[in-house]
Amino acid sequence: MTKNYSSEIASPLSSNHEDYLKAIYILEARGEQVTNSVLSDYIGFTPASATNMVKKLSQMDLVIYRPHQAVSLTPTGRRVALEILRHHRLLELFLHKTLDIPWDSVHEEAERLEHVISEALEDAIAASLGYPKVDPHGDPIPTKTGEVGHTPGHPLSQAKAGRAYRLVRVLSQEKERLAYLGRLGLSLNVELFLREQAPFDGPVLVEVAGVEHALAAEMAALLQVVPASAK
Amino acid sequence: MTKNYSSEIASPLSSNHEDYLKAIYILEARGEQVTNSVLSDYIGFTPASATNMVKKLSQMDLVIYRPHQAVSLTPTGRRVALEILRHHRLLELFLHKTLDIPWDSVHEEAERLEHVISEALEDAIAASLGYPKVDPHGDPIPTKTGEVGHTPGHPLSQAKAGRAYRLVRVLSQEKERLAYLGRLGLSLNVELFLREQAPFDGPVLVEVAGVEHALAAEMAALLQVVPASAK
DNA sequence: AGTAGTTTTTAGTCATGGCTAAATTGTAAA
DNA sequence: TTTACAATTTAGCCATGACTAAAAACTACT
Numbered sequence: 199m200t201k202n203y204s205s206e207i208a209s210p211l212s213s214n215h216e217d218y219l220k221a222i223y224i225l226e227a228r229g230e231q232v233t234n235s236v237l238s239d240y241i242g243f244t245p246a247s248a249t250n251m252v253k254k255l256s257q258m259d260l261v262i263y264r265p266h267q268a269v270s271l272t273p274t275g276r277r278v279a280l281e282i283l284r285h286h287r288l289l290e291l292f293l294h295k296t297l298d299i300p301w302d303s304v305h306e307e308a309e310r311l312e313h314v315i316s317e318a319l320e321d322a323i324a325a326s327l328g329y330p331k332v333d334p335h336g337d338p339i340p341t342k343t344g345e346v347g348h349t350p351g352h353p354l355s356q357a358k359a360g361r362a363y364r365l366v367r368v369l370s371q372e373k374e375r376l377a378y379l380g381r382l383g384l385s386l387n388v389e390l391f392l393r394e395q396a397p398f399d400g401p402v403l404v405e406v407a408g409v410e411h412a413l414a415a416e417m418a419a420l421l422q423v424v425p426a427s428a429k
Numbered sequence: 430m431t432k433n434y435s436s437e438i439a440s441p442l443s444s445n446h447e448d449y450l451k452a453i454y455i456l457e458a459r460g461e462q463v464t465n466s467v468l469s470d471y472i473g474f475t476p477a478s479a480t481n482m483v484k485k486l487s488q489m490d491l492v493i494y495r496p497h498q499a500v501s502l503t504p505t506g507r508r509v510a511l512e513i514l515r516h517h518r519l520l521e522l523f524l525h526k527t528l529d530i531p532w533d534s535v536h537e538e539a540e541r542l543e544h545v546i547s548e549a550l551e552d553a554i555a556a557s558l559g560y561p562k563v564d565p566h567g568d569p570i571p572t573k574t575g576e577v578g579h580t581p582g583h584p585l586s587q588a589k590a591g592r593a594y595r596l597v598r599v600l601s602q603e604k605e606r607l608a609y610l611g612r613l614g615l616s617l618n619v620e621l622f623l624r625e626q627a628p629f630d631g632p633v634l635v636e637v638a639g640v641e642h643a644l645a646a647e648m649a650a651l652l653q654v655v656p657a658s659a660k
Numbered sequence: 661a662g663t664a665g666t667t668t669t670t671a672g673t674c675a676t677g678g679c680t681a682a683a684t685t686g687t688a689a690a
Numbered sequence: 691t692t693t694a695c696a697a698t699t700t701a702g703c704c705a706t707g708a709c710t711a712a713a714a715a716c717t718a719c720t
Contacts, residue, residue: 314541
């Protein structure tokens with residue numbers, strides 16, 4: 199497997215290494231302080247294991263580690279994380295568009311594939327999709343050079359009642375949640391009409407394809423929308 | 430990752446385990462006695478490592494191991510091997526047809542992907558290709574239930590001069606070899622005319638798309654053909 | 661500042677699966 | 691049958707990266 203970061207990294211990285219880097223990237227991007235417990239929670243290993251791995255990544259110059267401090271990525275570490283994320287999101291879109299894999303299943307599939315595709319395959323996939331900018335959840339696909347586009351939109355929970363919106367991003371990869379949204383007729387770029395916005399973080403009333411649904415506030419907060427008129 | 434053999438196997442298999450099983454299957458299919466040295470040569474690990482792994486696979490009831498004897502697959506072991514082989518060949522064809530990956534590159538790519546695709550993805554790929562029978566090298570794709578079709582044809586080295594043939598299989602996965610054949614205009618189902626068959630295992634003279642080429646006997650032996658008239 | 665409680669790190673265990681080197685076994689020729 | 695050579699297996703080493711349990715270090719409250 200040829201990686202475009204192979205030139206700067208001594209030893210080849212395992213899927214595991216890549217998962218840690220990706221996790222750190224995602225947690226950082228969420229604006230969280232990537233403490234050991236946050237990281238170990240996210241990746242599903244014990245805190246001791248996380249410390250261990252972080253130290254190793256630090257020796258490889260992929261992360262910056264100072265005991266008892268939040269970890270962060272070095273420029274190289276970030277490049278690796280973004281390459282994996284690019285693989286992941288390209289794969290999600292590819293699986294969805296080319297093989298009709300439902301949007302609530304593409305995440306777990308891509309989770310394994312992202313570590314084993316070559317540069318050539320990555321390129322072929324990107325080309326076949328016409329160099330897309332976002333995956334089926336609206337998450338931006340990093341470019342080969344590591345730029346991450348800014349996604350427009352704001353949470354549906356902050357939208358105004360009585361207006362039409364378009365769904366541009368779902369901030370969740372959970373199968374159940376996505377399957378539920380799918381059942382409501384919601385998927386990327388679908389239009390919806392916000393009927394009512396209950397106060398005090400109450401549920402939201404939306405109309406999708408002529409049918410009305412109540413959405414928990416928690417769910418509405420995960421739906422990023424733009425006014426329906428907007429491109 | 431859901432495997433259809435998961436019900437019969439206690440511990441999940443690593444890529445490595447799968448590679449051993451696949452290797453044993455392929456060597457058996459070649460009609461070779463799968464001795465320890467043959468196996469270790471093929472997989473590229475030391476004989477000691479092979480013995481070790483074979484013992485483990487034997488404990489898992491995937492192979493039959495008797496010291497100093499050729500290894501063989503149990504029914505379950507064979508099922509696993511065939512599932513991986515099915516993944517491999519479906520992937521090769523998919524990469525070639527859907528993403529235009531050249532036929533001399535699909536093998537190494539599939540080598541990594543074969544271990545991480547789910548049943549659902551395998552099915553989606555098979556469906557999108559119309560349930561194909563052979564991969565881009567003419568190797569038969571095992572069915573889900575583990576049947577391996579018989580491929581017709583005989584080596585070009587045993588064909589008669591002055592007749593037209595169609596290439597139905599290439600018994601090699603080597604990138605260089607395949608790239609070379611590709612340059613001659615040879616790929617699956619291409620027609621060729623056998624001009625001359627030099628005696629004493631000498632080279633063979635073929636015409637492909639109106640151009641004449643000499644082929645080493647060694648190479649001609651790897652090309653399986655049928656009379657051009659045959660379906 | 662002292663102390664309780666939480667977080668992080670350290671220390672040490674275990675399984676995996678490669679390796680080398682040495683012992684064993686099997687085979688074939690004298 | 692003995693002996694030599696090749697193939698195989700055993701024994702033991704090493705790195706990896708998970709784990710638990712215990713120690714250490716931070717934080718926050720009194």
